[in-house]
Amino acid sequence: MPIDRAAVDHVxxxxxxxxxxxxxxxxxxxxxxxxxxxxxxxxxxxxxxEPTSHAVxxxxxxxxxxxRPSLTQEEALSNAPVAEGGRFSxxxxxxxxx
Amino acid sequence: xxxxPYVAATELAALLDAGDISAVELTETLRAxxxxxxxxxxxxxxxxxxxALSDARAADARRSSGDRLSLFDGxxxxxxxxxxxxxxxxxxxxRILEGWVPPFDATVVERCSRAGLPILxxxxxxxxxxxxxxxxxxxxxxxxxxxxxxxxGGSSGASAALVAAGGAxxxxxxxxxxxxxxxxxxxxxxxVKPTYxxxxxxxxIAFASSLDQAGPLSRTVKDSAALLTIAxxxxxxxxxxxxxxxxxxxxGIDRGIAGMRIGIVKEIESGDxxxxxxxxxxxxxxxxxxxxxxxxxEVSLPSFEYGISAYYLxxxxxxxxxxxxxxxxxxxxxxxxxxDVGAMMARTRAEGFGDEVKRRIMLGTxxxxxxxxxxxxxxxxxxxxxxxxxxxxxxxxxxxxACPTSPTTAFKxxxxxxxxxxxxxxxxxxxxxxxxGNAAISVPCGVSADDGLPVGLQLIAKSLDEATMFRAxxxxxxxxxxxxSPEGRPPx
Numbered sequence: 041m042p043i044d045r046a047a048v049d050h051v052x053x054x055x056x057x058x059x060x061x062x063x064x065x066x067x068x069x070x071x072x073x074x075x076x077x078x079x080x081x082x083x084x085x086x087x088x089x090e091p092t093s094h095a096v097x098x099x100x101x102x103x104x105x106x107x108r109p110s111l112t113q114e115e116a117l118s119n120a121p122v123a124e125g126g127r128f129s130x131x132x133x134x135x136x137x138x
Numbered sequence: 139x140x141x142x143p144y145v146a147a148t149e150l151a152a153l154l155d156a157g158d159i160s161a162v163e164l165t166e167t168l169r170a171x172x173x174x175x176x177x178x179x180x181x182x183x184x185x186x187x188x189x190a191l192s193d194a195r196a197a198d199a200r201r202s203s204g205d206r207l208s209l210f211d212g213x214x215x216x217x218x219x220x221x222x223x224x225x226x227x228x229x230x231x232x233r234i235l236e237g238w239v240p241p242f243d244a245t246v247v248e249r250c251s252r253a254g255l256p257i258l259x260x261x262x263x264x265x266x267x268x269x270x271x272x273x274x275x276x277x278x279x280x281x282x283x284x285x286x287x288x289x290x291g292g293s294s295g296a297s298a299a300l301v302a303a304g305g306a307x308x309x310x311x312x313x314x315x316x317x318x319x320x321x322x323x324x325x326x327x328x329x330v331k332p333t334y335x336x337x338x339x340x341x342x343i344a345f346a347s348s349l350d351q352a353g354p355l356s357r358t359v360k361d362s363a364a365l366l367t368i369a370x371x372x373x374x375x376x377x378x379x380x381x382x383x384x385x386x387x388x389x390g391i392d393r394g395i396a397g398m399r400i401g402i403v404k405e406i407e408s409g410d411x412x413x414x415x416x417x418x419x420x421x422x423x424x425x426x427x428x429x430x431x432x433x434x435x436e437v438s439l440p441s442f443e444y445g446i447s448a449y450y451l452x453x454x455x456x457x458x459x460x461x462x463x464x465x466x467x468x469x470x471x472x473x474x475x476x477x478d479v480g481a482m483m484a485r486t487r488a489e490g491f492g493d494e495v496k497r498r499i500m501l502g503t504x505x506x507x508x509x510x511x512x513x514x515x516x517x518x519x520x521x522x523x524x525x526x527x528x529x530x531x532x533x534x535x536x537x538x539x540a541c542p543t544s545p546t547t548a549f550k551x552x553x554x555x556x557x558x559x560x561x562x563x564x565x566x567x568x569x570x571x572x573x574x575g576n577a578a579i580s581v582p583c584g585v586s587a588d589d590g591l592p593v594g595l596q597l598i599a600k601s602l603d604e605a606t607m608f609r610a611x612x613x614x615x616x617x618x619x620x621x622x623s624p625e626g627r628p629p630x
Contacts, residue, residue, distance in 0.1 A: 047504070055458060055503040056465070057496055058484035067500055073559055074501060078447045078514065081521050091519030092526060094348045094378070095334040095575020095601075101377040115241040121472035128467050130479045 042072040143171045143304030144627065146358045147365070148388075150307060151209045154201060161194035161201070161212025165256055168214055172258065172305045178630065179281045181296040181305065183219045184227050185259035190214055193256035200254065210364065211254030216309040218297050219260040220267055221247050221352075222341040226257070230343045231265040231275040231293075234490030235470045244341025245376070246310055246352050249369045258306055262296035265492045266461065267317055267345045269293050270564040273555050274494045281551070282325060283628035284591050288548035291321030291564075297355045298325040303630050308356040308365050314345045315449050316543075316568025318353035319580035323543035323594025326582045326626065328611070329355045330362045331568075333601045334575035335380040337366070338373030346456035347378075349449075349572045357621055359581060359612040363387035366604065380602070387608050395613045396431030398606070400424075400597075401536035404438045411563065413546045415586030419593040420542045423583040423614065427540065430613050437532040437539060441524040445570035446562060448525070451505045451518035452573070457495075458502030464490065497558060526574040533600050538610055541567055543580040543594035567596060577604045581611040584620050 048068045052059050059067065113126055122129040142164065145153070153159045169187055176182055197212030206212075217223065220230050222240040229235045243251070251257070264274035272280045272295035280296040282288040283303035290299040294311025298321035301309050311318040313331045322329025330353045337352040344350060354365035370384030402424055406412075428434050466472035466486035473489050476482030491499070505514040532539060544564060554561040571578045580594035595614070599607035620626045 043504070048500070051500055051504045051507060054507060055499050056462075056480070056484045056487055057491075057499060058481070058488040059496065060488075063493075063496065067497065070497060070558055071501055071504065074450055074562075075504075075514075077559055077562075078451050078518075081444050081447045081451075081517050082513075084441075084444065084517075084521065084524070086517055086520040086524075089520040089523050091516060092522040092573075093519055095526075095573075096378060096380060098335070098378060098380075103374065111241055116468075118241060119238055119469035121466060121470070130467055131476060131482050133479045 041076065042068045043075070044068070141304070142167045144357070145307065147210060147213045147307040147356065147361045148358070150213050154212055161197040161256065162191065164212065165190050165194040165214050168258065168306055175283070175300070175303050175305050175630065178286060179283060179299050179303065180278055181262055181280055181300050182259045183229055183231070183262050183277055186226055186257050190256040190258050197254050197256065207252065207254035208368070210368070212256065214256040214258050214306055215250060216258045216261050216297060216300050216306045217247060218263050218294050218309070218311045220263060220312050220343045221310060222343065223247055223257070223260065226260060228260060229277070230267070231263045231277065232490065232492070232495070233276045233471060234464045234486070238469050242341060245338035245373045246369045247341065253368045261300060261309060264293035264295070265495050266343070266457070267293040267312060267314055268457070268494050268498055270316070270320055270561050271549070271554065272296060273551065274492060276492050279551060282548045283630045284326065284548065288550055288591065289324070291324035291544070291548065293317040294355065295321045298322050298327055298329065301325070301355050301357055302327045303628055308354060308361050310352055311355050312342055312350060312352050313572060314349045314453055315572050316565040318355060319543050319568050319578060319594065319596060320564060322355055322580040324548040324592065326585070326592030326628070327355055327357050328359050328362045328582070329353060329580045330366060331571060331578045332366060332370065332604060333380070333577045335378050336370050336384060336602070336604070338376040338379050340373055340375035344460040346453040347460060348456060349453060359608060359615050360388060360391060362579070363391055363608045385605065387604055390605060391608050391612045393609055394431065395427065395610050398432040398538065398610060399536040400427055400432045400434050400610070401437035401532055401539045402434060403442065403539065403541050404436045405440060405442055406541050406567070411545050412542065413586065413588065415588035416542055416544070416546060416593050419583050419586060420595055423595045424540060426617060427610070427614060430617055432610070435536060437536055439528045439532060439570070441521065441528045442570050444521050445525060445573060446566055448518040448521035449569040449573060450501070450562060451514045452522065454498040454502030455505045455515050456502070458499045458506065461495070461499055494558070522573045525570050529574050529576060537606055539598040541596050541598070543567060543596040547586050547589055547591035547593060571598055576601050577607055579607050579611050581615055582620055582626070583618065585625070
């Protein structure tokens with residue numbers, strides 16, 4: 041069953057993907073088919089089965105809170121599409137006040 | 139003597155030690171071979187010929203002064219373009235990272251460099267490792283050296299094809315749901331998925347962090363064991379790295395399999411989307427294992443068939459979170475379109491990601507969104523527990539589980555690109571192993587009678603029991619003798 045269009049629009053917004061009209065139509069169809077296959081797990085008796093989030097049971101791993109060498113500011117900024125004054129630069133975030 | 143491009147790394151090490159060849163000579167030979175192959179197969183996203191040669195010269199200098207870095211000092215290697223390499227452009231097969239020059243090395247790369255392995259370059263892959271054919275690479279597909287009209291498998295398809303065609307004795311790939319084993323099977327080489335946490339994920343571009351694991355590809359079992367030995371073991375830079383040292387996987391590899399108990403899976407029937415020629419070869423492989431002294435018994439893994447369903451909820455969910463970092467701010471592509479920061483990000487992602495990556499981000503975001511979390515992601519995690527339990531139950535009576543790696547041989551380019559679900563089903567026998575975290579290997583068992591293309595046998599071991607897995611794969615490979623015969627080489 042296709043995913044309805046409102047759900048596709050909502051999820052695209054959550055995922056910050058500016059999809060074209062054609063992509064949205066295809067998504068609704070394709071996601072529906074994949075989820076239909078995934079629905080097979082609804083038939084399993086899963087009550088009382090613990091979820092596994094990770095194959096290895098490792099608890100929080102801590103290291104001593106000590107300063108260590110890391111990338112320099114220059115290295116960290118070296119791949120930035122736009123950098124200015126030692127910082128990453130982005131388009132306007134806040135609306136200008138009227 | 140076997141032509142140099144087809145000599146195994148373990149044998150090259152001996153030739154280098156004896157002074158019969160130099161690392162420069164070897165690197166030059168492979169470079170010429172790669173030149174020839176790359177035209178036909180489209181394997182490399184970035185070649186590092188100059189660097190490979192200077193690495194080789196350094197290796198020769200070390201050897202002549204008697205202080206080689208390792209047995210394999212001077213044996214070249216290729217890396218799937220998912221491994222971050224300092225100073226060498228890394229794209230992960232995506233436009234969104236085009237032009238990115240990493241400021242650090244992945245732990246796998248760092249450890250191999252410390253062992254003296256010259257780097258040949260960065261290998262093509264499905265974008266962000268999402269795919270089973272390399273057709274999702276933003277830079278065009280790679281081809282299978284056995285038949286140029288077919289795919290090499292994926293996502294580590296170019297790594298498998300390179301090794302199969304004699305472009306390098308070994309290469310690194312990565313797995314999330316079978317991306318090393320499946321291309322190894324389709325290209326007729328060995329591919330290993332180590333136990334989750336055995337090899338550091340530091341500097342391996344993340345797809346689904348609870349499943350991702352690096353794995354070797356090579357023509358021989360011993361070479362994969364040797365390469366895994368170089369890179370495995372605890373890394374403080376990866377918090378999910380198992381906190382223990384790894385053994386030398388070559389040790390005891392030739393002890394044979396007399397008395398070993400090997401399970402074959404009751405639920406895997408011929409039919410069921412399985413190519414008849416694949417079924418035949420794999421049945422022969424079971425008989426060969428028995429002939430070599432193993433006992434074969436049936437095991438039941440009833441939850442295996444739910445692996446794909448669970449995987450295609452869990453992996454996209456984790457991917458949708460991991461890929462949130464590509465926002466046009468710190469690295470990679472930025473769209474010139476977008477009046478404010480939100481619009482810029484949404485445009486950047488729309489322009490930079492390919493169809494399959496968008497599909498999985500959407501699927502994952504949907505599965506995690508309010509109202510669906512329990513029904514999809516939560517349930518899938520419970521299925522993961524069932525699969526793990528099934529395997530644990532089976533290992534009470536057997537040492538290894540054997541099954542096909544892939545239900546089919548290499549399929550035609552374009553055949554599955556319009557049907558995402560058909561593509562996903564390529565991984566039906568590999569995905570459950572990633573969900574459970576166990577170790578597994580694909581080892582060639584000859585070609586299918588119906589199309590002449592390679593078939594892979596999968597051997598699934600207990601977690602951290604790589605030694606048993608390598609021992610069985612090696613005994614099988616030696617007895618079959620295919621990889622060392624002319625039939626074991628693609629016609630290229």
